[in-house]
Amino acid sequence: xxxxxxxxxxxxxxxxxxxxxxxxxxxxxxxxxxxxxxxxxxxxxxxxxxxxxxxxxxxxxxxxxxxxxxxxxxxxxxxxxxxxxxxxxxxxxxxxxxxxxxxxxxxxxxxxxxxxxxxxxxxxxxxxxxxxxxxxxxxxxxxxxxxxxxxxxxxxxxxxxxxxxxxxxxxxxxxxxxxxxxxxxxxxxxxxxxxxxxxxxxxxxxxxxxxxxxxxxxxxxxxxxxxxxxxxxxxxxxxxxxxxxxxxxxx
Amino acid sequence: xxxxxxxxxxxxxxxxxxxxxxxxxxxxxxxxxxxxxxxxxxxxxxxxxxxxxxxxxxxxxxxxxxxxxxxxxxxxxxxxxxxxxxxxxxxxxxxxxxxxxxxxxxxxxxxxxxxxxxxxxxxxxxxxxxxxxxxxxxxxxxxxxxxxxxxxxxxxxxxxxxxxxxxxxxxxxxxxxxxxxxxxxxxxxxxxxxxxxxxxx
Numbered sequence: 314x315x316x317x318x319x320x321x322x323x324x325x326x327x328x329x330x331x332x333x334x335x336x337x338x339x340x341x342x343x344x345x346x347x348x349x350x351x352x353x354x355x356x357x358x359x360x361x362x363x364x365x366x367x368x369x370x371x372x373x374x375x376x377x378x379x380x381x382x383x384x385x386x387x388x389x390x391x392x393x394x395x396x397x398x399x400x401x402x403x404x405x406x407x408x409x410x411x412x413x414x415x416x417x418x419x420x421x422x423x424x425x426x427x428x429x430x431x432x433x434x435x436x437x438x439x440x441x442x443x444x445x446x447x448x449x450x451x452x453x454x455x456x457x458x459x460x461x462x463x464x465x466x467x468x469x470x471x472x473x474x475x476x477x478x479x480x481x482x483x484x485x486x487x488x489x490x491x492x493x494x495x496x497x498x499x500x501x502x503x504x505x506x507x508x509x510x511x512x513x514x515x516x517x518x519x520x521x522x523x524x525x526x527x528x529x530x531x532x533x534x535x536x537x538x539x540x541x542x543x544x545x546x547x548x549x550x551x552x553x554x555x556x557x558x559x560x561x562x563x564x
Numbered sequence: 565x566x567x568x569x570x571x572x573x574x575x576x577x578x579x580x581x582x583x584x585x586x587x588x589x590x591x592x593x594x595x596x597x598x599x600x601x602x603x604x605x606x607x608x609x610x611x612x613x614x615x616x617x618x619x620x621x622x623x624x625x626x627x628x629x630x631x632x633x634x635x636x637x638x639x640x641x642x643x644x645x646x647x648x649x650x651x652x653x654x655x656x657x658x659x660x661x662x663x664x665x666x667x668x669x670x671x672x673x674x675x676x677x678x679x680x681x682x683x684x685x686x687x688x689x690x691x692x693x694x695x696x697x698x699x700x701x702x703x704x705x706x707x708x709x710x711x712x713x714x715x716x717x718x719x720x721x722x723x724x725x726x727x728x729x730x731x732x733x734x735x736x737x738x739x740x741x742x743x744x745x746x747x748x749x750x751x752x753x754x755x756x757x758x759x760x761x762x763x764x765x
Contacts (some may be wrong), residue, residue: 319645321721323744323747323748323751324746324747325751326722326749326750326751326752326753326754326755327725327732327746327747327750327751328732329754330660330722330725330726330732330750330754331663331725331726331729332664332725332730332731332735333731333732334731334733347760350716353606356650356651356753356764357758357763357764358751358758359651359655359659360651360652360655360757360758360763360764361724361754361757361758361761361763362635362658362659362661362662362754363654363655363658363662363764364707364757364761365617365707365722365723365726365727366613366614366616366620366656366658366661366662366704366726367613367658367701367704367707368613368703368704368707368708369613369615369616369617369619369620369704369727370615370616370704370712371612371615371616371619372611372612372615373611373612373614373615373629373632374615374625377611377615377629377632377633378604378607378611380633381607381631381636382603382604382607383635384599384633384636384637385600385603385636385637385640388637388640388641389641390596390641390642390643390644391641391642391644391645392644393596393644393645427691459664473587479679531645537584537635
């Protein structure tokens with residue numbers, strides 16, 4: 314087939330949809346190398362085509378996740394293409410010296426992070442660039458999980474959802490990870506409680522409409538034996554006024 | 565007893581992210597440096613998109629799992645080659661997924677067209693069961709609404725190529741239209757979809 318420049322450029326739609334045979338694809342790629350405008354347009358059309366994939370989303374079988382993670386564990390990565398590759402955030406990679414118990418919980422965090430990422434991605438207006446903040450938070454959570462005295466407890470939440478808490482008395486920190494918490498009326502709120510000889514508020518937990526939250530708080534944890542979540546009037550309470558919908562036992 | 569509390573809900577981020585500076589890009593960047601935890605989070609955030617995309621094209625659930633696994637191993641291998649200047653991490657991953665899915669069906673069709681046809685009845689039943697579980701997200705709804713703004717021939721050209729993995733000459737035959745028309749409609753259709761979805765700057 315003889316193609317003029319215009320013809321070739323028209324192929325950009327078919328190229329973005331992977332609707333060219335090998336020969337025409339290679340010809341178009343040669344054209345792309347010399348055409349800056351085409352590359353810019355292609356980037357947009359490829360992003361548009363990817364939306365068609367998003368619209369076809371189907372939950373992947375759980376076994377696939379294990380297979381993929383096993384496989385990457387023994388797959389070598391290629392080096393960056395050029396030496397001038399931009400730094401990727403400048404984070405020191407977390408060392409692999411974690412205690413295995415903490416590592417198991419960390420896997421749960423990864424899932425929770427994934428859920429957060431997915432939702433952020435779902436809503437363009439919430440997809441945001443505050444990665445530095447996320448990095449700090451996830452490292453904070455990660456290092457809490459790696460604390461030698463970290464304890465964790467998880468359970469179903471009365472009324473719907475799952476929750477887990479991880480606490481380190483040494484660090485005086487506790488993290489609540491929850492998924493699928495029921496949405497509350499505007500005049501109610503979730504509140505965390507640190508329960509020992511006395512009951513101390515761990516703060517009001519702001520849960521988005523989708524019910525998934527990761528909440529980190531600091532507090533004196535010596536003597537705390539349970540960490541609980543209850544529904545309280547807007548603004549929170551001095552002491553719990555309702556039966557907790559979740560309680561994690563420590564120790 | 566200290567009462568200070570530092571709520572740090574990970575979900576709280578400001579609106580209006582650029583294509584390359586989001587959470588998935590951060591995770592992919594970490595994965596590029598060998599962080600398997602970040603990779604698993606990236607997987608969780610994108611697996612339904614990838615699996616759904618592949619399944620639409622390949623249709624056989626077992627083969628779709630194989631292809632999806634190949635895609636993620638490739639994402640892991642090539643993570644350092646991702647360039648945020650060229651698009652988002654999600655686009656990068658889904659483009660690879662679609663490319664591999666299309667390659668798979670074309671290879672299979674070329675190699676064993678007859679067996680494929682014989683097997684297609686059972687495959688279709690399994691496929692129908694799996695797509696029952698298609699995720700209803702706001703974003704997916706928006707894509708469907710935008711697809712409705714295309715002309716019939718634009719929409720059919722785009723979806724027969726993307727979802728069924730047909731080449732544009734195949735689409736032209738299926739729609740009984742000239743090649744040039746289909747090429748143009750694929751591009752017009754994507755451009756209209758792009759504008760409706762607000763992709764780009």
